[in-house]
Amino acid sequence: MEEQKTISITILETSDLHGHIFPISYGTNEFDPSGLAKIATSIKQIQKKEKNIILIDNGDSMQGTPLAYHYVRQMNHLPNPMIQTFNELQYDAAIIGNHEFNYGLPILQQAIQEAKFPFLSANILHSDTKEPYFGPPYLIKTLEHGFRVAILGLTTHYIPNWEKPEHIKDLEFEDSIKSAGRWISYIKEKENPDLFIVSYHGGFEKDLKTGEPTESLTGENQAYQLCMEVEGIDILLTGHQHRLLSDEVNGVTIIQPGCNGMFLGRIDLHFTHSSTDGWICQSKKPSLISIKPIEMDEQISQMNKPYEEATQHWLDQYIGQIQGDMIIHDPFEARTKEHPFIEFVNRVQMEIANVDISNTALFHNQALGFSANVTMREIVSNYIYPNTLAVIELSGQDIKDALEKTATYFILNDQGQIDVNPQFVEPKPQHYNYDMWEGISYTIDVSKPVGKRILHLMKDSDPLHMDRTYHVVMNNYRAAGGGNYHMFKGKKIMKEIQLDMTEILANYFSKYKIVNAEVNHNWQVITS
Structure with missing residues (x-):
């Protein structure tokens, strides 16, 4: 009798890091329990323990601190500090957030070229060709036992309401629901994944339990609609709103890990394989890991020390x-x-x-x-x-x-x-x-x-x-x-x-x- 195959999978999400690497509040220069250098410690601990890990950044990573600003204005001949840190931590993918455009397309394109992972966004299109502007909108990752995971990226399509026109020239922002429906059908037919993750730089427009609107329905946030109206999503990673969420909506496991690197989002899944039904999900558990008690990773700290020292000199x-x-x-x-x-x-x-x-x-x-x-x-x-x-x-x-x-x-x-x-x-x-x-x-x-x-x-x-x-x-x-x-x-x-x-x-x-x-x-x- 054939031994039953099983697989455990850990999905890790960062979102809305906004240039926070070091645990510092730059206004006072006092300690602040946040930042990617502290998250890195948690990620590395999990990477040592777990076998099948998917690590995704959900967007808005490269703008928001004096370090990020100083890098763009005075040090952009060097690698982007956020991207080199993501590379070191072996991220699988990143989603393009609205703040990625704040410094203009050349800075964003430079970051994409430096990354050893893809930037995904299915609904940011070239205005002429109507094809995804930043390349393939999804990623297939094959894990143990040939288990196939699809990761589709989406971005709030409300960006033209905020961003300077010259920063989004030749771009078209398609409705996220429309893009999701089209691409999920395509990916399922072509790739036949065993698990489907959508990472959406956007948040929830309705109460998770009651479905009552929590904001004016402008289209800025469509996560609830994605859960309710788009078939085929197993996991929905969200962000943009800076909320702390770990829950389930209409059978879709959802998570949102706040902002500035104060929490790491985690979802643990366990599957068993059946010769007749294929892979069957036995459990899905979303959680939020507080970074407050965790020490900063020394390697990540040293890697980014030159950027921090130059920033501190400028700030003073x-x-x-x-x-x-x-x-x-x-x-x-x-x-x-x-x-x-x-x-x-x-x-x-x-x-x-x-x-x-x-x-x-x-x-x-x-x-x-x-x-x-x-x-x-x-x-x-x-x-x-x-x-x-x-x-x-x-x-x-x-x-x-x-x-x-x-x-x-x-x-x-x-x-x-x-x-x-x-x-x-x-x-x-x-x-x-x-x-x-x-x-x-x-x-x-x-x-x-x-x-x-x-x-x-x-x-x-x-x-x-x-x-x-x-x-x-x-x-x-x-x-x-x-x-x-x-x-x-x-x-x-x-x-x-x-x-x-x-x-x-x-x-x-x-x-x-x-x-x-x-x-x-x-x-x-x-x-x-």
Whole structure:
């Protein structure tokens, strides 16, 4: 009698690493229990114990820290630190995330050429040929006993709503559901895999248990729809939302390992082989491994040490001074009462663009503002995205509509106090989608119904004319309609400033040396 064949498989996922290699919070230079160097220790331990391992990065790996930024701007003649680390850890594949485009296609193409593994995305197409732009959209990996695993890559197709057009030139982003359906059928017929993994740089648009929408159904996140509508998916690896998920949806085992390398996603599977039915899955177990108690891998640390040392030297450069207090003591208060840091960013934007209306956001709650002696560390820690600026032409009505949109950031809690709308916190913090404006004056009355909260909207002491046009400077993400600011999408672009905001801010200090911390109280948030 033939001995029954069995196989155990371990799938490991990283996602949304955002350039985090070392366990450091660059704003303070203090220890932070995260990063790929710590994850590497866990991966290597598993690689020593397990035989059949599939290791995948789910996207957004190459942007997000000063190390990643400094590499692109000043060290890109060397190998990409994230890619060389992936190579060392023997990744099987990586998915292209939305932030992979932030530095332009040449940087992304360089990373792809350096990688010893494929970058997969079935739904990013060449606009002419309609074929996958970055090469084969899937990978077949053969394991013990000839067990065949298919890995299909998908990327949120919402990227054109965020990214600069020149960074995605000649690209077309197909609906993920459409691509998945077509490619899964093709792969199953041609390759006959025993296990089908879809790695999707996108998240869940609905509650995993109830199916109730958890966000406006824009198409940005389609993971729930993939589980419910696309046949043939055994495992769905997700990301983009920075959530911690390990569950099952409609028989599909799903996982999402947060962000910045704080967790490693793991799925353990066990199969037995039947002469009549082939490979049969006996168990699937998803889990999340916390990296907090794990030590950093010394080999990975040493490999990336030159990048880190150069970054730290650059971050410690003093570039200017602040007279007064520009430190953010309370991020919520900085969004409800005008803060000198926000006013400063808006005024820098207005000066370089030569316009008199601007908007910006306090991107995250870890932003600390500027101390008396400003360093590059403070600039890149406060302004964490590689944004450029655009001046677009808006009507007064567009501006009012945008302010009404931004006013949805607030709610009144059970005590009748102003609070943050949960939709801007869960499932993913989106504080960057609350804008504060300069060059106009306005009041947000949170006690009013949504859509009717903007009062006393003025410019130069006169009511803003709804049918008149104005030139407004904002970051390129917002100018493209990012954050569901649909009133901005497709508007006439009057001017583009092709410098990163971090460079613009640094150049401002180089020019003026000393900046006064001040506000003009042109807006307020109240309850009537």
